[in-house]
Amino acid sequence: MKTTETPAPAPVPADSGAGVSRAGFPADGKPGGRKREGEVLNVFSHGILVIWAIMVVMPLVWAVMTSFKDDGSIFGSPWSLPDRLHFENWARAWSDAHMSDYFLNTVLVVGGSLVGTLVLGSMAAYVLARFEFPGNRFIYYLFIGGMSFPIMLALVPLFYVVNNMGLLNTIHGLILVYIAYSLPFTVFFLTAFFRTLPTTVAEAAFVDGASHTRTFFQIMLPMAKPGLISVGIFNFLGQWNQYMLPTVLNTDPDKHVLTQGLVQLAVSQGYKGDWSGLFAGLVMAMLPVLAAYIVFQRQVVQGLTAGALK
Amino acid sequence: MQHGKYRFIVGFLAAPLGLYALLVIWPFIQSIYYSFTDWTGLSPDFAMVGFDNYQRMFDDEIFWKSLRHSLLFALLLPLVTIGLALFFAFMINVGGRHRRGGPAISGVRGSSFYKIVYFFPQVLSIAIVALLFAFAYNPDSGAINSVLRGIGLDGVQPLWLGDPNLALWCVMAVLVWSTVGFFVVLFSAGMASIPADLYEAALLDGAGRFTTFFRITLPLLWDTVQSGWVYMGILALGAESFAVVQIMTTGPGGPDYSTTVMVLYVYQKAFRDGQAAYATTIGVALLVVTLAFAAVVMRLGRRERLEF
Numbered sequence: 001m002k003t004t005e006t007p008a009p010a011p012v013p014a015d016s017g018a019g020v021s022r023a024g025f026p027a028d029g030k031p032g033g034r035k036r037e038g039e040v041l042n043v044f045s046h047g048i049l050v051i052w053a054i055m056v057v058m059p060l061v062w063a064v065m066t067s068f069k070d071d072g073s074i075f076g077s078p079w080s081l082p083d084r085l086h087f088e089n090w091a092r093a094w095s096d097a098h099m100s101d102y103f104l105n106t107v108l109v110v111g112g113s114l115v116g117t118l119v120l121g122s123m124a125a126y127v128l129a130r131f132e133f134p135g136n137r138f139i140y141y142l143f144i145g146g147m148s149f150p151i152m153l154a155l156v157p158l159f160y161v162v163n164n165m166g167l168l169n170t171i172h173g174l175i176l177v178y179i180a181y182s183l184p185f186t187v188f189f190l191t192a193f194f195r196t197l198p199t200t201v202a203e204a205a206f207v208d209g210a211s212h213t214r215t216f217f218q219i220m221l222p223m224a225k226p227g228l229i230s231v232g233i234f235n236f237l238g239q240w241n242q243y244m245l246p247t248v249l250n251t252d253p254d255k256h257v258l259t260q261g262l263v264q265l266a267v268s269q270g271y272k273g274d275w276s277g278l279f280a281g282l283v284m285a286m287l288p289v290l291a292a293y294i295v296f297q298r299q300v301v302q303g304l305t306a307g308a309l310k
Numbered sequence: 311m312q313h314g315k316y317r318f319i320v321g322f323l324a325a326p327l328g329l330y331a332l333l334v335i336w337p338f339i340q341s342i343y344y345s346f347t348d349w350t351g352l353s354p355d356f357a358m359v360g361f362d363n364y365q366r367m368f369d370d371e372i373f374w375k376s377l378r379h380s381l382l383f384a385l386l387l388p389l390v391t392i393g394l395a396l397f398f399a400f401m402i403n404v405g406g407r408h409r410r411g412g413p414a415i416s417g418v419r420g421s422s423f424y425k426i427v428y429f430f431p432q433v434l435s436i437a438i439v440a441l442l443f444a445f446a447y448n449p450d451s452g453a454i455n456s457v458l459r460g461i462g463l464d465g466v467q468p469l470w471l472g473d474p475n476l477a478l479w480c481v482m483a484v485l486v487w488s489t490v491g492f493f494v495v496l497f498s499a500g501m502a503s504i505p506a507d508l509y510e511a512a513l514l515d516g517a518g519r520f521t522t523f524f525r526i527t528l529p530l531l532w533d534t535v536q537s538g539w540v541y542m543g544i545l546a547l548g549a550e551s552f553a554v555v556q557i558m559t560t561g562p563g564g565p566d567y568s569t570t571v572m573v574l575y576v577y578q579k580a581f582r583d584g585q586a587a588y589a590t591t592i593g594v595a596l597l598v599v600t601l602a603f604a605a606v607v608m609r610l611g612r613r614e615r616l617e618f
Contacts, residue, residue: 002434045401045418052398053427056491060430062453063442078456112355124326127319139327146334148540150548150600152339152573153593156580157344160351161337180333183326212318241435243553248581259437263557266441285438293433297426305496 054108063286066158067279074275086276093281097274102255106169109257110239113178118236120179121186126216128187130196130202131253140191146184155248162249169252177245182235189234193227194220232302240289258285341590351586363591372567372575380572380596383485383551385602387544391486392535395493398428401524402494403501404509413500425498428491429529434551436488440557443484449556471559474568481554481569485546493538500534536593536611543603547596572596585593592618 066074068082072209094100100160126141158177159168161266167173205215221228243259256264262281269278293300345363349356367373390590402421418424431439446453455467471477505525512522528535545551552573556562557593563578565568580589 006502018348028394035325042418049401049418049424050396055487056427058447059442059453064485066445075451078451078453079460106353113408117512120326120329121324131315131319133316133319139323142335143330146330148544148600148604150593150596152548152552152576153341153590153597154334156337156351156586156589156593158333158337160582161333161340177333179328183330183334187326190411209541212314212426213321216322237433241433243435243437244549245557248577259435262441263437266444266557275445282438282441285616286434289336289435294426297429300433301357301425301429301495302585304492309474 013120026142060286060290063279065284067276068278068285069276071276076280088275089280090234090284092274092277093284097265097277097281098256098261099281099284102256102258103256105171106240106257109174109178110236112172112175113182113239114232114236116179116180117186117239118232121183121231122190122221122224122228123216124183124188125187125218126194129191130199143184143187145173146181147188151181151244155244159248169250169255171255174246174250174257177249178239178242180238181245186231186235189231190224190227192229193224197223229299230303233300237289237304238302341593344587345591346595347587349429350584350589351580351589352584356587359587363588366588367595368589372570373572373595375567376570376572376575376592377599378549379570380547380599382478383482383571384543384599386488387482387485387546388539389480390488391542392493392538394486395490395497395530396528396535398424398490398494399483399497404519404522404527421492421498423494428494430491434488436553437557439484439488440554443480444471444558447480471507472565474565475485477559477564477569480484481551481558484558485550485555489545489550493542495543496534496538497531500531504530532611536607539611540604540607543599543607547571547600547603550579560613572599584587 010243042049061070062079065082068087069080069089070083070086073080073083124143128136128143161170162173162177167176178286201223202219206212210218240258242258243263246257246260247263248287250260253264262278262285265278265281269275344356346358346360347356348359349364402416403417404463445451449455449467449469449472452470454470458464458466468476470480508526508530510520512526517525551571554573555564555569555574557561557576559565559569561567561570563574573596574588576593576596579585579592
């Protein structure tokens with residue numbers, strides 16, 4: 001199966017001669033009944049689809065609206081438009097509430113993890129996909145198994161493993177953990193991908209005297225680019241949005257990533273009462289991902305659904 | 311391609327496998343071992359206690375509550391989410407008006423617009439979604455009760471997350487809201503790859519849309535539905551339910567433990583109560599539930615693979 005977009009139904013010229021394109025195909029078996037059913041279904045399906053679209057968008061619109069209001073009107077009339085755009089909420093969230101720090105931490109952690117995941121994941125996947133050796137299957141299933149185990153079970157001892165290594169509450173410690181927990185899906189996906197690539201190019205390079213390592217980095221990786229992009233987007237979103245791992249392993253407030261920082265902020269607002277600032281922070285964290293999604297819509301959808309379809 | 315093969319294999323596998331073994335596999339093995347000890351997590355000393363922790367778990371009322379909730383999550387969430395998603399995806403792809411001379415079956419106008427919008431929650435962190443809805447559910451100033459007041463339902467002002475009978479459903483609704491879009495897009499892609507002549511043949515034979523759905527679309531989509539089911543169940547038992555319950559409900563775990571789930575209970579026992587060994591025992595129970603769930607879905611869902 002492919003993950004491509006649904007092909008839009010071919011545009012049909014208004015009426016005249018359109019029937020020719022499907023010559024003799026009696027699309028309407030029982031002309032009256034079928035047609036009415038189609039009409040009703042069409043209105044009905046549009047109605048349902050619009051309602052769900054509104055249900056998806058309204059909470060997001062509400063959040064954006066609220067982030068521009070002052071605290072009084074947030075509580076007084078939740079759905080009213082802001083009296084004016086209170087940009088100071090955003091400024092407060094960015095500096096006073098340390099959103100800028102959380103952003104920076106997240107960028108560092110996700111940047112490091114993403115590169116590490118792709119490099120290590122593609123190395124392991126390539127070897128597992130292309131080389132026969134004793135234990136190949138075992139190692140493969142060891143990686144795949146990690147996808148279905150409840151991570152929380154491992155996190156209890158992992159906390160102490162990481163602590164003993166002196167990596168607790170450090171950015172690089174978090175990066176290593178992110179990489180390790182991203183490997184199962186990455187290896188699974190890329191192994192399948194490397195298997196689909198033709199072997200002849202690599203063999204030719206090898207005959208020409210390129211080493212295995214060189215063949216991998218100069219021939220195979222460029223060929224695997226579409227797969228790397230898909231799995232890269234998948235991991236980027238997963239790591240950017242990660243909440244459970246940092247909650248357990250990254251308890252130092254200065255090292256918090258975005259999701260943690262926001263939750264912490266929400267807890268502390270309980271007594272500080274700066275709700276407008278909190279909503280500004282929330283929207284601040286939301287918008288970049290949404291914007292990136294709208295721009296790279298096709299790639300994001302492909303990246304996130306690719307694994308489930310294979 | 312034999313020259314230096316093993317040196318290359320070892321060189322390439324060492325780093326990823328080493329990291330994975332140290333940070334993922336080893337902790338899993340350790341935690342199963344710890345479940346037979348009295349380790350607190352606070353001090354390095356512990357002793358073997360046999361099955362004491364398991365004994366304690368079976369007598370622990372809160373454990374049974376969390377198990378019930380987790381099972382409810384694993385059974386109900388995929389059912390509702392995948393059901394809704396199949397419905398929406400079918401509407402998007404097949405519910406369109408039949409145009410004379412056009413393809414026998416067609417999508418609604420603006421189908422790609424719906425898919426873009428429905429996918430929004432999927433790119434947001436579940437933590438952000440949970441925070442947002444925690445405010446929306448606020449009984450006094452939240453968006454939901456305010457809408458209810460707006461349409462004249464002043465008498466209907468539930469406490470939502472504060473009501474022990476409602477809190478769990480509120481939390482589940484948020485997970486449905488945030489995952490339906492992913493499955494709509496996933497199923498749409500699957501439906502798009504079903505050849506149109508199958509639909510045409512069915513329509514010729516006088517099948518309505520709904521027969522078409524159950525006789526053609528669903529069987530041909532079954533593999534995708536099944537893997538989606540497992541995927542959703544694992545999420546509902548693990549990371550996603552942890553985030554929503556921990557962030558949204560008071561305690562966390564809800565009034566009178568009404569929303570606590572296994573994954574949250576593991577976290578609280580280990581990192582709040584200093585009972586690491588007991589936490590791993592509950593974690594092992596969670597592992598058993600997860601694997602059993604996956605095995606049951608794969609077995610029940612097994613049917614002949616249809617090629618098309």
